[in-house]
Amino acid sequence: MAGKFEVYEDKAGKFRFRLKAGNGEVVAVGEAYESKSAAVKGTQAVQRAASDAALVDLTA
Known part of the structure; x- marks a missing residue:
C-alpha cells in the first residue's frame, strides 16, 4: 500500500498534515496552517521538494 497525506484540524483549530507510510506509521508532520487550503x-x-531531494549526511 502506498503512503498518504492526511489533512486534519488540531485542537487549536489550526490545520495540519501528516504523511503516513503504507503500514500506517506517521513519518512526517507539517506545521500549523490557518486554512485547510494552505495545509x-x-x-x-513537500511532494515537489521530495521528488528531487538529495540525502545530505550532516553527522560526519
Missing part, C-alpha cells in the same frame, strides 16, 4: 498546498510543496 493542502503544504503537502503539494
Whole structure:
C-alpha cells in the first residue's frame, strides 16, 4: 500500500498534515496552517521538494 497525506484540524483549530507510510506509521508532520487550503498546498510543496531531494549526511 502506498503512503498518504492526511489533512486534519488540531485542537487549536489550526490545520495540519501528516504523511503516513503504507503500514500506517506517521513519518512526517507539517506545521500549523490557518486554512485547510494552505495545509493542502503544504503537502503539494513537500511532494515537489521530495521528488528531487538529495540525502545530505550532516553527522560526519
